[in-house]
Amino acid sequence: MAREYDVIIVGAGMVGALTAVLTAQKGLTVALIDKHSGRYALSTPPAYDARVSAISKLSQQSLEEAGAWQRIAQGRLAPYHKMAVWDGLGDGYVDFDGNYQQAGDLGQLVENAVLCDALMKSVHDTRGIDLYFDDSVAAQRHTDVGVEIDLASDRQLQGAVLIAADGANSQLRQQNGFDTVEWDYGHHAIVTTVEIDQAHENTAWQAFGEEGILAFLPLPSVEGKHYVSIVWSVAPTDAEQLVALDDAAFCKRLTYAINRRFTALSVTVPRMAIPLRQRHAKQYVQEGLVLIGDAAHTIHPLAGQGANLGFADVSALVPILIKAHQRGEALGSLKILRRYQRARMLDNIAMSASMEAFKRMFTTQQPVVVQLRNMGMKLCQSSPMIKRQLVAHAAGVR
Numbered sequence: 001m002a003r004e005y006d007v008i009i010v011g012a013g014m015v016g017a018l019t020a021v022l023t024a025q026k027g028l029t030v031a032l033i034d035k036h037s038g039r040y041a042l043s044t045p046p047a048y049d050a051r052v053s054a055i056s057k058l059s060q061q062s063l064e065e066a067g068a069w070q071r072i073a074q075g076r077l078a079p080y081h082k083m084a085v086w087d088g089l090g091d092g093y094v095d096f097d098g099n100y101q102q103a104g105d106l107g108q109l110v111e112n113a114v115l116c117d118a119l120m121k122s123v124h125d126t127r128g129i130d131l132y133f134d135d136s137v138a139a140q141r142h143t144d145v146g147v148e149i150d151l152a153s154d155r156q157l158q159g160a161v162l163i164a165a166d167g168a169n170s171q172l173r174q175q176n177g178f179d180t181v182e183w184d185y186g187h188h189a190i191v192t193t194v195e196i197d198q199a200h201e202n203t204a205w206q207a208f209g210e211e212g213i214l215a216f217l218p219l220p221s222v223e224g225k226h227y228v229s230i231v232w233s234v235a236p237t238d239a240e241q242l243v244a245l246d247d248a249a250f251c252k253r254l255t256y257a258i259n260r261r262f263t264a265l266s267v268t269v270p271r272m273a274i275p276l277r278q279r280h281a282k283q284y285v286q287e288g289l290v291l292i293g294d295a296a297h298t299i300h301p302l303a304g305q306g307a308n309l310g311f312a313d314v315s316a317l318v319p320i321l322i323k324a325h326q327r328g329e330a331l332g333s334l335k336i337l338r339r340y341q342r343a344r345m346l347d348n349i350a351m352s353a354s355m356e357a358f359k360r361m362f363t364t365q366q367p368v369v370v371q372l373r374n375m376g377m378k379l380c381q382s383s384p385m386i387k388r389q390l391v392a393h394a395a396g397v398r
């Protein structure tokens with residue numbers, strides 16, 4: 001006999017776990033499935049995990065609502081008050097300050113593992129969520145009341161709606177024939193943690209230049225030493241070479257690529273190179289099935305917005321499901337699920353398009369484009385109005 005749920009969520013990453021807590025808090029019954037164990041091994045600072053995310057204020061509010069944000073130790077959070085961006089091939093420079101929007105800080109940097117661990121604790125503390133970890137979907141069928149699935153562990157579940165939060169390579173998206181628009185960015189992102197020679201001033205520093213797109217993102221200082229998380233987007237062959245360098249040579253290249261604004265002293269965790277692909281599902285919904293987070297869309301990390309878009313998906317979807325549940329409507333009906341798609345698709349497409357435009361504009365070395373983008377940066381630096389709008393967007397406050 002299949003166990004019955006209102007909602008079945010596949011994928012207990014940041015986006016799926018948040019969805020599980022926020023729906024269960026409102027009385028819906030939830031099955032949360034992941035092929036992962038749900039346990040996160042947290043590193044010890046200053047060996048901060050190589051994967052970090054800049055979390056906007058809006059996303060922070062949702063994470064607080066789920067009781068997850070409060071569980072993150074202060075020593076694992078780094079607020080950033082400012083973003084400073086410059087063009088290594090010219091003299092264009094622009095900075096954005098949270099004060100432009102009375103936002104204080106623009107957001108906080110947190111390691112992905114720390115955030116997922118906090119979310120998982122909220123999942124465990126929330127009534128109404130059954131966990132099916134170290135498991136996956138073996139088969140899926142539509143029924144009169146929603147969806148029925150067989151797990152690899154031979155168990156059967158039935159749900160009014162199936163939520164695919166199974167990440168960029170979503171099996172559910174592929175198996176259910178969702179079309180996507182996608183292409184390689186021609187970039188791999190090298191991520192790691194580095195000690196630098198001076199305080200990072202709680203600023204996210206980003207250099208665009210012939211060495212690729214390089215971000216130095218603030219992490220908490222330890223015993224007077226300063227650390228940043230590196231996201232360095234370069235061509236795949238360059239990434240291979242940079243990952244193969246010894247630590248001293250890598251630090252030297254980093255110092256050069258950040259235009260000597262900082263000196264990179266040492267690397268505290270192994271480097272990783274992640275291929276970057278833009279992907280966007282043409283539809284987010286089918287009868288009984290909905291895509292959220294990276295399962296629906298992935299973008300270039302240059303503006304640190306991928307997870308924030310996923311959290312915004314959750315903020316749109318959850319109230320729609322709750323309202324439908326309270327009204328006794330079928331949660332998986334296309335009529336209901338299309339409300340979510342209407343609420344989110346335009347925003348997600350706009351962000352994808354901006355990332356593509358930024359990436360193209362800042363990776364070309366054509367003299368005319370270089371000149372134009374430097375002029376654009378200077379114009380932006382001298383215009384408080386443009387800055388206010390961009391800050392509002394980055395901080396997630398509109």
Ligand SMILES: Cc1cc2nc3c(=O)[nH]c(=O)nc-3n(C[C@H](O)[C@H](O)[C@H](O)COP(=O)(O)OP(=O)(O)OC[C@H]3O[C@@H](n4cnc5c(N)ncnc54)[C@H](O)[C@@H]3O)c2cc1C
Binds near residue numbers: 034167304
């Ligand atoms: C270099 C880099 C830097 C980034 N920086 C930022 C940033 O600063 N700010 C920001 O907002 N975003 C950032 N992002 C994007 C962000 O990391 C992602 O958008 C976010 O992790 C997506 O979360 P998710 O829960 O949708 O997917 P995932 O984190 O991929 O979670 C998917 C979950 O599904 C599970 N799963 C997968 N397949 C199956 C299956 N078949 N069966 C069962 N379970 C399955 C996985 O185990 C996992 O737990 C960055 C991305 C990159 C690559």
